[in-house]
Amino acid sequence: MKSAESEQLTAVDLKRNFFEVKEDMKPKEAxxxxxxxxxxxxxxxxxxxxxxxxxxxxxKKIATGNLKGSARDILDAxxxxxxxxxxxxxxxxxxxxxxxxxxxxxxxxGDLQRHATNWAMEHEVDLFEPGVPKNxxxxxxxxxxxxxxxxxxxxxxxxxxxxxxxxxxxxxxDTYGIVSFRLPQSVSLWEVEQVEKLGVDIRxxxxxxxxxxxxxxxxxxxxxxxxxxxxxxxxxxxxGEDLTGVYDAIQFVENTKTKALTEQFIGKRAVVIxxxxxxxxxxxxxxxxxxxxxxxxxxxxxxxMTAYPFEFEFAKQDGVEFRWLTQPTKIIGxxxxxxxxxxxxxxxxxxxxxxxxxxxxPIEDSSFLMxxxxxxxxxxxxxxxxxxxxxxxNHDSGVLQLNADTYQxxxxxxxxxxDVVYGSTEYGDAMVVSAAEQGKRAAYAIDKKLSC
Amino acid sequence: xxxxxxxxxxxxSPNPFWLASAPPTNSGYQVQxxxxxxxxxxxxKTLGDPVINVSSRFSASTFNGxxxxxxxxxxxxxxxxxxxxxxxxxxxKKKFPNHAIVASLMVEPKQEKWHEIVKKxxxxxxxxxxxxxxxxxGMAERGMGSASGQVPELVEKQTHWxxxxxxxxxxVKLTPNITDxxxxxxxxxxxxxxxxxxxxxxxxxxxxxxxxxxxxxxxxGKGTHGGYCGPAVKPIALNMVAECARHPEINxxxxxxxxxxxxxxxxxxxxxxxxxxxxxxAAMHHGFRIVEDMIDxxxxxxxxxxxxxxxxxxxxxxxxxxxxxxxxLNYKVAARxxxxxxxxxxxxxxxxxxxxxxxxxxxxxxxxxxxxKVREDDCVGCNLCSIVCPVDGAIDMIEYPSEVEMTWxxxxxxxxxxxxxxxxxx
Numbered sequence: 081m082k083s084a085e086s087e088q089l090t091a092v093d094l095k096r097n098f099f100e101v102k103e104d105m106k107p108k109e110a111x112x113x114x115x116x117x118x119x120x121x122x123x124x125x126x127x128x129x130x131x132x133x134x135x136x137x138x139x140k141k142i143a144t145g146n147l148k149g150s151a152r153d154i155l156d157a158x159x160x161x162x163x164x165x166x167x168x169x170x171x172x173x174x175x176x177x178x179x180x181x182x183x184x185x186x187x188x189x190g191d192l193q194r195h196a197t198n199w200a201m202e203h204e205v206d207l208f209e210p211g212v213p214k215n216x217x218x219x220x221x222x223x224x225x226x227x228x229x230x231x232x233x234x235x236x237x238x239x240x241x242x243x244x245x246x247x248x249x250x251x252x253x254d255t256y257g258i259v260s261f262r263l264p265q266s267v268s269l270w271e272v273e274q275v276e277k278l279g280v281d282i283r284x285x286x287x288x289x290x291x292x293x294x295x296x297x298x299x300x301x302x303x304x305x306x307x308x309x310x311x312x313x314x315x316x317x318x319x320g321e322d323l324t325g326v327y328d329a330i331q332f333v334e335n336t337k338t339k340a341l342t343e344q345f346i347g348k349r350a351v352v353i354x355x356x357x358x359x360x361x362x363x364x365x366x367x368x369x370x371x372x373x374x375x376x377x378x379x380x381x382x383x384x385m386t387a388y389p390f391e392f393e394f395a396k397q398d399g400v401e402f403r404w405l406t407q408p409t410k411i412i413g414x415x416x417x418x419x420x421x422x423x424x425x426x427x428x429x430x431x432x433x434x435x436x437x438x439x440x441x442p443i444e445d446s447s448f449l450m451x452x453x454x455x456x457x458x459x460x461x462x463x464x465x466x467x468x469x470x471x472x473x474n475h476d477s478g479v480l481q482l483n484a485d486t487y488q489x490x491x492x493x494x495x496x497x498x499d500v501v502y503g504s505t506e507y508g509d510a511m512v513v514s515a516a517e518q519g520k521r522a523a524y525a526i527d528k529k530l531s532c
Numbered sequence: 533x534x535x536x537x538x539x540x541x542x543x544x545s546p547n548p549f550w551l552a553s554a555p556p557t558n559s560g561y562q563v564q565x566x567x568x569x570x571x572x573x574x575x576x577k578t579l580g581d582p583v584i585n586v587s588s589r590f591s592a593s594t595f596n597g598x599x600x601x602x603x604x605x606x607x608x609x610x611x612x613x614x615x616x617x618x619x620x621x622x623x624x625k626k627k628f629p630n631h632a633i634v635a636s637l638m639v640e641p642k643q644e645k646w647h648e649i650v651k652k653x654x655x656x657x658x659x660x661x662x663x664x665x666x667x668x669x670g671m672a673e674r675g676m677g678s679a680s681g682q683v684p685e686l687v688e689k690q691t692h693w694x695x696x697x698x699x700x701x702x703x704v705k706l707t708p709n710i711t712d713x714x715x716x717x718x719x720x721x722x723x724x725x726x727x728x729x730x731x732x733x734x735x736x737x738x739x740x741x742x743x744x745x746x747x748x749x750x751x752x753g754k755g756t757h758g759g760y761c762g763p764a765v766k767p768i769a770l771n772m773v774a775e776c777a778r779h780p781e782i783n784x785x786x787x788x789x790x791x792x793x794x795x796x797x798x799x800x801x802x803x804x805x806x807x808x809x810x811x812x813x814a815a816m817h818h819g820f821r822i823v824e825d826m827i828d829x830x831x832x833x834x835x836x837x838x839x840x841x842x843x844x845x846x847x848x849x850x851x852x853x854x855x856x857x858x859x860x861l862n863y864k865v866a867a868r869x870x871x872x873x874x875x876x877x878x879x880x881x882x883x884x885x886x887x888x889x890x891x892x893x894x895x896x897x898x899x900x901x902x903x904x905k906v907r908e909d910d911c912v913g914c915n916l917c918s919i920v921c922p923v924d925g926a927i928d929m930i931e932y933p934s935e936v937e938m939t940w941x942x943x944x945x946x947x948x949x950x951x952x953x954x955x956x957x958x
Binding site: 111119121122143183 | 596597598875876877878879881882922923
């Protein structure tokens with residue numbers, strides 16, 4: 081990667097900075113690693129995978145040169161398995177559970193999964209077929225990982241499926257919200273294409289509640305699955321948030337994936353507020369966009385940070401600075417309305433709050449100023465309250481009330497999965513892989529209900 | 533530093549590691565390089581009437597990414613004129629007088645042919661002769677190699693012809709492509725052999741290309757059986773060496789051959805009755821320099837065991853190798869899993885459950901953590917769990933020595949006596 085410090089960045093450098101960081105395993109590398117796998121019985125890696133991918137099986141197939149079978153094993157269990165191979169916190173899931181951790185090095189399961197799914201992407205093979213038609217129609221609201229996963233399984237079970245997607249393209253967070261250098265958009269779009277190829281009708285640029293009413297969905301479909309995920313980053317609630325140079329982290333990352341990379345950040349000083357994975361994404365995007373200095377400021381400490389350790393490590397490698405126990409109190413602009421300074425206050429940790437984490441408390445008279453050009457807020461995501469209300473569903477601050485067995489909401493005809501049912505973000509970010517699994521389970525629940 | 537030198541039926545070499553008669557010993561250049569690298573001896577690639585070799589000769593099996601688990605060849609004996617080989621043997625011996633050079637010979641099964649080549653070869657000075665009654669491919673179709681070696685009378689007769697004129701020790705190299713190798717080994721001894729060497733290569737077809745449907749290797753679309761060697765054949769070779777070593781009427785020293793890849797393999801062959809070992813595939817896989825670790829490892833082993841000479845190893849395990857009927861039926865081993873070392877891969881569990889005696893339980897401890905336990909009373913001591921276990925020390929096979937030894941043969945003999953007794957009574 082070329083940074084602003086080394087030399088003047090060109091447009092070409094910028095583009096290159098956003099290429100996928102990690103190269104695919106070389107064929108021999110993959111086979112050697114696959115042969116190292118013990119092929120455990122009732123393997124802990126498989127049990128650690130939220131989607132239950134039969135890891136030893138797909139790895140054995142790499143070793144025998146059966147890459148098609150390998151990719152099928154992965155994608156059978158996880159319709160967004162190519163994405164997950166890039167974004168899963170593998171050291172906390174499959175690789176963390178690998179029995180070789182105790183005596184050697186864990187198998188590089190994520191890399192092997194990427195290798196096998198890359199093969200599938202390069203070889204345009206049809207791995208799945210739609211099921212025998214059941215003459216039932218399911219509407220899915222939101223084409224992110226949960227919605228896609230559910231759609232794929234419902235099609236395989238023979239239902240007619242229509243996805244209503246507000247954005248121009250389906251894929252949700254995978255398409256728009258994960259930094260390109262970790263997950264190129266093409267990977268997510270390939271997964272969308274696989275679902276479409278099974279005959280799922282994906283209506284993009286179609287916002288439920290605006291372009292089509294919840295009532296219409298309820299009337300025209302036998303079941304509705306709500307997989308709308310979460311929204312934008314909420315406001316910080318401090319002075320100066322409307323100044324030029326203040327960004328929403330989700331929108332900021334989305335811009336790097338959907339628009340021509342801009343040179344406007346070259347040489348700038350930036351501050352990202354928050355220390356979750358989205359904050360890391362925004363910070364590393366800023367570095368790669370040429371920012372001269374990028375700081376992440378967080379009101380708690382490294383201990384309470386919700387970003388995965390490997391993301392934290394990645395940010396440090398990229399040169400992101402971390403300022404713990406720091407809370408912004410005011411964004412100060414110059415006469416032309418641009419961000420100029422950030423006023424912060426030093427914090428200390430007090431008593432534990434409801435989440436069990438120690439509550440940060442401001443230290444008196446500790447206020448100080450930081451010269452900055454860019455402020456990015458990454459303090460969590462808002463919920464789609466309006467849509468949930470329009471459906472007339474019970475929810476708790478945007479988290480849908482859900483029957484954990486049937487995946488039904490407070491309305492028997494309406495099901496839900498993914499981030500929209502995921503609890504408080506206080507416990508860290510919901511994972512793509514969890515959304516995929518919930519989508520699958522919701523699909524089976526819908527199938528069960530419609531088959532009665 | 534132990535004394536690594538060996539003496540095989542009068543052929544002396546500075547260490548027990550010889551290169552077998554094969555492509556690595558095709559020329560003076562190669563053998564001299566081998567001696568420089570540390571090999572103690574070399575059996576020159578088989579001399580005879582020069583042949584024409586085909587192109588595409590070697591192939592190997594890869595197992596789970598491990599190259600050359602087994603090795604196959606359809607190359608015949610030397611394709612260079614006898615005079616050239618003899619000249620190079622002479623030059624090599626002159627440069628390395630203390631290293632063993634043995635000439636491998638193969639001619640038609642005629643007395644005058646054997647007399648002629650033995651005289652020619654001994655005239656330029658070799659330390660011994662090895663009669664190639666083993667190569668299974670090509671030459672066998674012309675009545676030589678294993679075609680001779682599979683018929684005990686031919687082995688005896690040809691060995692005898694050689695001994696009529698030979699002045700140096702004669703080693704007879706045996707083919708494994710026979711039901712009972714001791715039959716031909718015995719014939720060699722009867723013919724006057726000073727030593728036997730085994731095994732030569734095993735009849736083999738390396739593979740079939742699943743895409744072209746050709747054999748592997750193929751010569752312009754056609755294949756033929758080759759000779760198999762390398763690590764995969766070691767247990768077969770070791771058994772044949774052992775069977776000869778424990779045979780009461782095969783009393784000549786043995787040169788062990790077959791899949792020997794390192795000092796540990798060499799020690800096993802020596803303990804099982806080999807005076808020295810011959811190596812080919814390991815050198816073909818890695819080059820001559822692998823002998824350095826063979827020598828070093830053997831030396832360290834001897835020092836560690838407090839043995840002064842490599843020759844002290846020869847045959848130490850032979851008396852322990854017996855008929856099944858002489859094994860103690862009352863001896864028992866049972867598996868025990870060490871939870872501190874176990875990594876919970878469950879390979880022992882599934883192998884026992886699916887393919888052996890269903891005596892490993894998957895249990896949960898007080899903390900809900902799963903662990904594996906052998907029901908030792910149900911364990912038959914098959915060893916499968918410890919074989920598939922990837923971690924050293926995680927599964928011990930605990931020995932339960934018998935209070936009273938009882939072999940099958942003893943049991944049958946006792947039963948026989950009882951039956952006779954009963955009959956007497958009735």
